[in-house]
Amino acid sequence: MKEDSAQDFITEEYLLNMGPQHPATHGVLRLVLRMDGENILDLVPDLGYLHRGFEKIAENRTYKQFLPFTDRLDYLAGMFNNHVYCLAVEKLLKITVPPRAEYIRVLVSELNRIASHLVWFGPFAMDLGAITPFLYAFREREMIIDLLESVSGQRLTYSYFRIGGVAQDLPDDFIVQAKAFCEYFKPKVDEYDTLLSKNIIFIKRTKNIGVLPKELAIDYGCSGPVLRGSGVAYDVRKNEPYSVYKDLSFDIPVGTIGDSLDRYNVRIEEMRQSVRIIEQVLEKLPGGEIMAAVPKVVKPAPGEAYARIEAPRGDFGFFIVSDGSDKPYRLKIRAPSFSNLSVLPELVKGLKISDVLAVFGSIDIVLGDVDR
Amino acid sequence: MITVCVSYMFNLVSLFDLISNLLLNVWMNIGLPVILFELIKKFVVAGVMFGLLSVTVMFLIWLERRICARFQSRVGPNRVGFQGFLQPVADAIKLLAKENIVPQDADRLVHFLAPPIVFTAAFTAYLCMPFGPGLIALDINLGILYIFSITTLGVMGILLAGWGSNNKYSLLGGMRSVAQIVSYEIPLILSVLGVVMLTNTLKITEIVDAQKSFFDWFIFRQPLAFIIYLIAGTAELNRTPFDIPEAESELTGGYHTEYSGIRFSMFFLAEFTNMFMVSAIATSIFLGGWHGFGFLPPYVWFFVKCFAVVFLLIWFRWTFPRMRFDQLMDLGWKALTPLAFVNIFLTGIMIFIK
Numbered sequence: 253m254k255e256d257s258a259q260d261f262i263t264e265e266y267l268l269n270m271g272p273q274h275p276a277t278h279g280v281l282r283l284v285l286r287m288d289g290e291n292i293l294d295l296v297p298d299l300g301y302l303h304r305g306f307e308k309i310a311e312n313r314t315y316k317q318f319l320p321f322t323d324r325l326d327y328l329a330g331m332f333n334n335h336v337y338c339l340a341v342e343k344l345l346k347i348t349v350p351p352r353a354e355y356i357r358v359l360v361s362e363l364n365r366i367a368s369h370l371v372w373f374g375p376f377a378m379d380l381g382a383i384t385p386f387l388y389a390f391r392e393r394e395m396i397i398d399l400l401e402s403v404s405g406q407r408l409t410y411s412y413f414r415i416g417g418v419a420q421d422l423p424d425d426f427i428v429q430a431k432a433f434c435e436y437f438k439p440k441v442d443e444y445d446t447l448l449s450k451n452i453i454f455i456k457r458t459k460n461i462g463v464l465p466k467e468l469a470i471d472y473g474c475s476g477p478v479l480r481g482s483g484v485a486y487d488v489r490k491n492e493p494y495s496v497y498k499d500l501s502f503d504i505p506v507g508t509i510g511d512s513l514d515r516y517n518v519r520i521e522e523m524r525q526s527v528r529i530i531e532q533v534l535e536k537l538p539g540g541e542i543m544a545a546v547p548k549v550v551k552p553a554p555g556e557a558y559a560r561i562e563a564p565r566g567d568f569g570f571f572i573v574s575d576g577s578d579k580p581y582r583l584k585i586r587a588p589s590f591s592n593l594s595v596l597p598e599l600v601k602g603l604k605i606s607d608v609l610a611v612f613g614s615i616d617i618v619l620g621d622v623d624r
Numbered sequence: 625m626i627t628v629c630v631s632y633m634f635n636l637v638s639l640f641d642l643i644s645n646l647l648l649n650v651w652m653n654i655g656l657p658v659i660l661f662e663l664i665k666k667f668v669v670a671g672v673m674f675g676l677l678s679v680t681v682m683f684l685i686w687l688e689r690r691i692c693a694r695f696q697s698r699v700g701p702n703r704v705g706f707q708g709f710l711q712p713v714a715d716a717i718k719l720l721a722k723e724n725i726v727p728q729d730a731d732r733l734v735h736f737l738a739p740p741i742v743f744t745a746a747f748t749a750y751l752c753m754p755f756g757p758g759l760i761a762l763d764i765n766l767g768i769l770y771i772f773s774i775t776t777l778g779v780m781g782i783l784l785a786g787w788g789s790n791n792k793y794s795l796l797g798g799m800r801s802v803a804q805i806v807s808y809e810i811p812l813i814l815s816v817l818g819v820v821m822l823t824n825t826l827k828i829t830e831i832v833d834a835q836k837s838f839f840d841w842f843i844f845r846q847p848l849a850f851i852i853y854l855i856a857g858t859a860e861l862n863r864t865p866f867d868i869p870e871a872e873s874e875l876t877g878g879y880h881t882e883y884s885g886i887r888f889s890m891f892f893l894a895e896f897t898n899m900f901m902v903s904a905i906a907t908s909i910f911l912g913g914w915h916g917f918g919f920l921p922p923y924v925w926f927f928v929k930c931f932a933v934v935f936l937l938i939w940f941r942w943t944f945p946r947m948r949f950d951q952l953m954d955l956g957w958k959a960l961t962p963l964a965f966v967n968i969f970l971t972g973i974m975i976f977i978k
Contacts (some may be wrong), residue, residue, distance in 0.1 A: 382943070388697070445654070454945045
């Protein structure tokens with residue numbers, strides 16, 4: 253009799269489809285979860301909903317024409333996309349960018365990094381159920397966006413960089429306003445700490461959740477805060493300094509065990525470090541030209557170049573092969589979000605469905621970057 | 625004249641009696657049976673209470689939206705009516721005009737029944753809630769027990785909603801909700817039990833009467849119970865940090881994902897009605913009910929205290945992140961329930977010593 257009743261109570265595994273329209277997938281990502289009740293047995297990310305074929309488009313555009321397309325890759329960090337593309341083409345052309353342009357590039361990039369991290373911070377808190385930090389983050393981001401708008405005329409897809417420099421010089425009051433922003437922003441990060449980072453519920457939700465060991469992170473090619481959260485102090489800005497980063501002093505925050513909380517703390521600290529960089533750049537900003545002498549038609553000699561930078565989401569690379577014409581023969585984008593996302597199935601096995609969001613949010617992907 | 629008006633303001637019961645007697649006289653003169661009058665009177669009272677509650681809930685929705693807007697450095701709704709007072713009305717009209725979508729392959733009957741159950745459970749609980757001296761629809765001996773049992777009935781509606789929607793997210797939400805409400809019902813009732821032991825009654829009016837002066841409020845004599853009650857009450861309401869059944873970022877809304885139009889608004893109204901209920905119980909049992917500090921009518925004091933508790937709940941919601949399901953269960957079973965038992969034990973010792 254007893255055995256019968258035990259057999260009557262059969263549990264089933266089921267598939268749960270998260271996305272492509274789901275409030276927590278931040279874009280059009282589809283996650284297929286194999287579940288046993290609330291526990292996750294397996295997760296398969298289904299990509300490609302935002303695939304626009306940029307690598308192929310590049311082969312049909314001249315070097316200068318392709319620049320605005322790069323903005324749409326990681327659309328939260330347009331400046332970085334511009335930067336890495338310009339670096340790659342400049343390597344092909346063997347152009348040296350004037351120092352003022354380099355400093356302006358770093359300045360707007362770091363501002364953009366803060367903005368991008370804020371867009372991660374708010375929704376991450378929202379995934380965990382705290383709605384207020386979301387609005388706080390966007391309040392501060394608005395000021396950065398205004399600053400970047402005054403420089404480039406755009407609020408999201410900047411296209412501000414040019415091959416050999418930047419499009420135009422900084423507006424007159426930019427330095428004053430950027431300094432004011434830095435002063436305003438520093439206490440705000442502490443406010444986020446009091447609101448969220450030190451909240452016991454938040455810590456319970458993220459500590460020891462989604463632990464990414466050092467070796468696994470390296471094996472999967474993770475980079476950026478995901479890698480640094482696991483305790484690897486690897487940052488392209490330090491390890492292979494580009495632009496003027498070797499003249500600036502800043503720290504690389506690293507985590508210890510690589511859980512969601514570590515990745516969170518790394519990003520929060522990075523915002524502080526970015527403010528530090530911005531302040532130094534504002535002090536050191538040299539005068540002079542903002543554009544190098546670049547030919548009207550960009551026709552690099554046959555060859556290839558790979559440029560990489562530290563984008564907010566990690567190691568961002570462009571590989572360009574030139575056949576001597578005015579269009580790239582082949583262009584390959586190394587997107588940090590793609591590699592970082594690939595590690596997600598490893599992290600969530602055996603966790604609860606609520607933890608998927610704590611892990612997924614802490615990885616911080618942008619679908620434009622994943623799908624390209 | 626003014627003094628009479630003021631005295632009636634302070635004593636609504638005599639005003640109601642006055643009106644009722646006047647009407648009864650007219651009724652008798654026409655020559656209709658008294659029993660019919662009593663029946664109609666009951667319906668009118670129920671209607672008035674329902675209307676009053678609906679207005680309170682509407683105000684509550686407005687209040688929550690405005691307060692949370694302030695927390696988030698926004699302005700909040702301020703266009704419809706004075707300072708946006710009519711925003712909930714506009715929202716309600718919008719919801720009424722919307723289509724009632726029933727998902728394909730849903731269990732139609734279950735899907736249909738769920739919202740009215742939740743809604744009715746939320747509103748009928750007020751039957752035994754004293755808003756002021758004598759301002760109670762039905763003063764039964766088991767008042768507290770009645771309220772807790774009726775509010776718990778709402779969970780059945782939530783489960784039905786989760787099951788009937790034929791949606792995995794809804795089902796997960798419904799299951800979570802049942803587990804949560806059933807587990808938190810225990811510390812909730814146990815926390816109130818300490819007060820019941822002190823007053824020797826389950827009748828809410830008598831409990832309120834036991835707290836006439838400020839220092840008699842049970843929040844001072846039963847502080848632990850009040851904290852347990854507040855936490856368990858928040859969990860009962862499915863509000864952040866315990867809004868796990870809804871968890872919009874995980875379950876896209878949980879059990880009411882598949883509801884739209886008026887049925888959704890029933891869930892929505894029930895949620896806010898329950899929220900006011902939790903504050904009303906807290907007020908009656910721990911904060912002295914309608915007993916105030918003079919100069920305002922008792923029922924105004926009652927509402928003032930209720931909204932103070934409501935403010936606390938709103939504050940919780942817009943500050944904290946959400947807990948995870950197993951952590952929530954741990955908190956309920958491993959922390960709150962034992963603590964509630966400790967509280968009862970201590971109360972027992974206190975009574976024994978006295």
